[in-house]
Amino acid sequence: MSGADGLPARSRGVIALIEENCTSCMLCARECPAWCIHIDSRQETLPSATGRGRDTTRNVLERFAIDYSLCMYCSICVEVCPFDALHWSPEYAYAEGDIRDLTHEKGRLREWMWTVPPPPALDEHAEPAKELGAAEKAARRARR
Amino acid sequence: MTAPSWVARVEAAYVGAPGVGAGLDAAVEEELGLVSVDVPPERWADAVAVARESLGCTFFDWLSAVDELDDGFRVVCHLAARRTGAVEHLVVRTRIPRERPAVASVAGVYAGARWHERETHEMFGIDFTEDGAVLRLEGLLLPEEFEGHPLRKDFVLASRVAKPWPGAKEPGESDERPRPARARRRALPPGVPDPADWPGSTAQGER
Numbered sequence: 001m002s003g004a005d006g007l008p009a010r011s012r013g014v015i016a017l018i019e020e021n022c023t024s025c026m027l028c029a030r031e032c033p034a035w036c037i038h039i040d041s042r043q044e045t046l047p048s049a050t051g052r053g054r055d056t057t058r059n060v061l062e063r064f065a066i067d068y069s070l071c072m073y074c075s076i077c078v079e080v081c082p083f084d085a086l087h088w089s090p091e092y093a094y095a096e097g098d099i100r101d102l103t104h105e106k107g108r109l110r111e112w113m114w115t116v117p118p119p120p121a122l123d124e125h126a127e128p129a130k131e132l133g134a135a136e137k138a139a140r141r142a143r144r
Numbered sequence: 145m146t147a148p149s150w151v152a153r154v155e156a157a158y159v160g161a162p163g164v165g166a167g168l169d170a171a172v173e174e175e176l177g178l179v180s181v182d183v184p185p186e187r188w189a190d191a192v193a194v195a196r197e198s199l200g201c202t203f204f205d206w207l208s209a210v211d212e213l214d215d216g217f218r219v220v221c222h223l224a225a226r227r228t229g230a231v232e233h234l235v236v237r238t239r240i241p242r243e244r245p246a247v248a249s250v251a252g253v254y255a256g257a258r259w260h261e262r263e264t265h266e267m268f269g270i271d272f273t274e275d276g277a278v279l280r281l282e283g284l285l286l287p288e289e290f291e292g293h294p295l296r297k298d299f300v301l302a303s304r305v306a307k308p309w310p311g312a313k314e315p316g317e318s319d320e321r322p323r324p325a326r327a328r329r330r331a332l333p334p335g336v337p338d339p340a341d342w343p344g345s346t347a348q349g350e351r
Binding site: 023024025026029030031032033035036037038039040041042043057059062063 | 304307311320321334
């Protein structure tokens with residue numbers, strides 16, 4: 001079970017990855033001052049849905065790895081990710097006997113996601129999240 | 145009557161005439177709760193001495209520098225004064241030119257500053273002087289044969305040379321399959337000097 005119970009919600013223990021959100025845009029790997037994020041992706045071509053338009057391409061993530069022997073827990077990657085694919089988990093107990101095992105590949109990074117706490121509640125009278133407003137607006141429009 | 149605030153006391157000691165600090169040409173500022181004093185380099189040692197003599201800063205915490213590129217180096221030291229139930233902090237700063245990076249030693253004020261000056265000397269290549277003579281400071285952390293000053297911004301870290309930048313890949317690219325068509329200009333790692341500018345390098349930069 002979790003060894004990080006009782007830690008504040010914003011503790012920087014380990015970085016978790018929601019692979020589904022990652023577009024392999026490389027922003028985190030480029031911003032990382034410690035050079036500890038490794039991303040490989042390939043381009044896939046999808047035929048146009050209607051059969052008449054142009055084919056579309058998309059990037060498929062092949063490898064996403066964070067080398068925790070280099071990571072300095074600065075959180076820049078988490079901040080910079082435009083798609084909320086990276087999140088802090090308070091879990092800290094992942095010491096290893098072999099330095100190579102400190103490189104967490106995407107499967108392991110995905111598993112950390114289960115330990116990410118829900119975001120703390122907003123302060124009283126705080127502006128609600130933009131996504132909420134957009135979703136409510138869309139729902140109202142659909143009802144009309 | 146309440147005691148004057150720490151920043152008021154610092155101001156009185158440094159800019160209040162005719163105090164001990166008169167003629168130091170100091171500028172006191174308070175930012176984010178931290179009081180700092182900027183002095184011209186020729187008054188550096190005097191300014192540090194004033195902190196000890198007039199403000200009771202008996203605790204020397206650290207001394208180091210910041211590479212500010214064309215603006216030269218900022219030499220910084222952090223001092224503290226204890227009073228009942230609290231500690232007051234003071235930062236003393238000066239800026240020295242890049243071409244002639246030298247400043248007076250403050251080891252005469254705080255003997256413990258010598259360690260920090262040795263470290264600053266080897267990491268930034270800043271000279272410390274005593275009575276105008278440059279001190280021959282021994283190294284502290286680096287091996288004897290080490291060349292260069294690793295905390296200068298133009299110093300290229302070996303780990304940045306030995307290993308390719310993970311951010312060089314474009315989206316859709318992998319180590320096994322680099323994309324052949326590269327219309328866009330290659331991105332360069334931030335903070336790492338262009339390979340063409342590396343000392344002793346004959347490499348042509350990708351720019």
